[in-house]
Amino acid sequence: MTVRELAQSAKKASSKLAITSAKTRNDALLSMADALLAATPAILSANAADVQKAKERGVKTSYIDRLTLDHKRVEGMANGMKKVALLHDPIGKSDSVIVHPNGIRIEKRRVPLGVIGIIYEARPNVTADAIALCIKSGNACVLRGGSEALLSNSTITDVLNDAAVKNGIPDGAIQLLRDTDRATAAEMMKLNGLIDVLIPRGGAGLIQSVVQQATIPVIETGSGVCHVYIDETADLDMAADIIENAKCSRPSVCNAAETLLVHQSVAKDCLPQIAQRLTARGVELRCDARAKALMPGSIDATEEDWSTEYNDLILSVKVVDSFDEAITHIDTYGTHHSDAIVTRDINNAERFLNEVNSAAVYVNASTRFTDGEEFGFGAEIGISTQKIHARGPMGLDELTTVKYTIRGSGQIR
């Protein structure tokens, strides 16, 4: 099938899927999880072939790590699907009912988006995760994973699709693009009328390529240049705890801090201690002149550092003259993902919450909480860094749209 045919098939199935009951979708997900577990040998064997080919091509070790599955990871995928099955159903609930003076009742009802296109890179577990979230939310999906994971993704999709269809999910609702040519992906991004929204999941390069090429609406996810700002009145022990956590607890993720800003009046009281703690955790410090003088072992930051998402044990550090300079710095160099202030001053706390224009703004807590699970959504399809449709962590509700249903008795206008 061509990519257009895949999408047409998904669209056709989506109308039927949209009117399945939550029970049908949940039961199917539980059976799909069992089928995945039962197919572990086939999945691991397909994955071993993918890994072998990738190694022959000499890709980076970190890439091989993301690509590689084992028993535990397959179990993790199955458990993830079961967990999604148990979440609250996002479909059918009513956002509001307006009664027009003429008596018609206008109800705003949550319905599936329709067909979701997901474009991702090496991790084969995204395949199971994306299928689970789409089926749960009544959406058909067209998946396009990285070419290196094709055998793994194909096996996972086949197993899940079989179990889905046997359990009442319309055939066609789960589609994987097996032609991983770039031209086919480009064609997929322009299937307006067949795919309702594209969600790219991966690095900045992938996401920008989708944003630039797609004519279908895109939800941009991911890139995070997050800041922690230590204000004049901060509890400096708390500040040290927060920056260590925000930088070191998982440096590869988008909600990790990349830049520390410190008010000049407390720099000498906290930067030496922070340098010691972070250096002990293996963090490289890239500093402006004033910070460098207070942080032993640090090196000079370049202009580029202030807008770099390291995704690594590297932190840029700058001493600012004022609260306002901190806000301006965040606005200028940040990606408006997650930014935190550590302060005891209520005015600065409120100003930070109001004036820093990021998806998540924190007072006295680590930026690492920007996450669907931590926000109580039970699942996460990604973290939107754009402003339309969804902003911040996206859960099941963000995979829905609305429809207005209007009940009358002959009203005309």
Place this chain on the structure above:
Amino acid sequence: MTVRELAQSAKKASSKLAITSAKTRNDALLSMADALLAATPAILSANAADVQKAKERGVKTSYIDRLTLDHKRVEGMANGMKKVALLHDPIGKSDSVIVHPNGIRIEKRRVPLGVIGIIYEARPNVTADAIALCIKSGNACVLRGGSEALLSNSTITDVLNDAAVKNGIPDGAIQLLRDTDRATAAEMMKLNGLIDVLIPRGGAGLIQSVVQQATIPVIETGSGVCHVYIDETADLDMAADIIENAKCSRPSVCNAAETLLVHQSVAKDCLPQIAQRLTARGVELRCDARAKALMPGSIDATEEDWSTEYNDLILSVKVVDSFDEAITHIDTYGTHHSDAIVTRDINNAERFLNEVNSAAVYVNASTRFTDGEEFGFGAEIGISTQKIHARGPMGLDELTTVKYTIRGSGQIR
């Protein structure tokens, strides 16, 4: 200023505008409306020059109608702005507060989108309308109107901007692109990072051009191939009232009906009467063979008719064998804007509401109610026919996004 400079200026102003109080924005809107009225002579004189030039270029009469302003239209624009000032403020309200087990409070708060780009055609009143809705919702705007209306749009923008700045709206928040070259519009559509969303307002050609060219997120509005389906059990008098209203009350708008579908079992009981009523209103009827035999004076419909938005006193009519055929027809040829069933059968009513996948689905009421005013929003920026961010009529809430504000006391993950 280049379009990039205009957008940079808007973006800079948007941060300040986002934290103005509702009172500041509302008071400014009232003063802006007064300034508009006071500037009526200048606006009408600029408009007369635009109209003169357009006439010399020999554009269509309907186009001249849309372009032309008079005292009453300027008054209408001013009154529209005052009305917007009095609406409920969409900014700052809390959608939800989640308390994490560790005690951090995660609040989802409504904030402005930032900078909204609006691309439109001949109507100069869109200028005042768009500025009012953007300022009300705390958004800066970059407007790009049709070249034929440039003098009118420039005068209106200058008057409103002057009054806005004098009343506490940050300078730069209201921008009009005065270079109406196509290349400049194309550049505007790719200003990611400066303009947050584009809303095209106009005909299908304009909208598709924006969807195809833009790399900024777009909210697609407008095109409506709307259906009325007369079911087997319909009250046929009600059905005739509804189709007459849906077709004739304002044929140029997107929520007007373009196609009538009739169940075969009631076709002979209602189509002759409907033909008589519609013909008396000047409607041209384009029918399939069975409908044609029952509708005197009608002509043959072509395949193209079923997917045509006439925006005119023309209606396509088809007799269907079943409820299911009606749903399939709507799904195949419609634009999923607004569709209605006339029925006494509760099962078919519910099935229609559930299975017809349109922004607005009606039981026993005219499609003409799909409108921000009718839905109680108080204002309308357009009717979204896409699924992400907004679907159906968009009011002030649809000009906002969310931000998560998180208050902690040192929590780390």
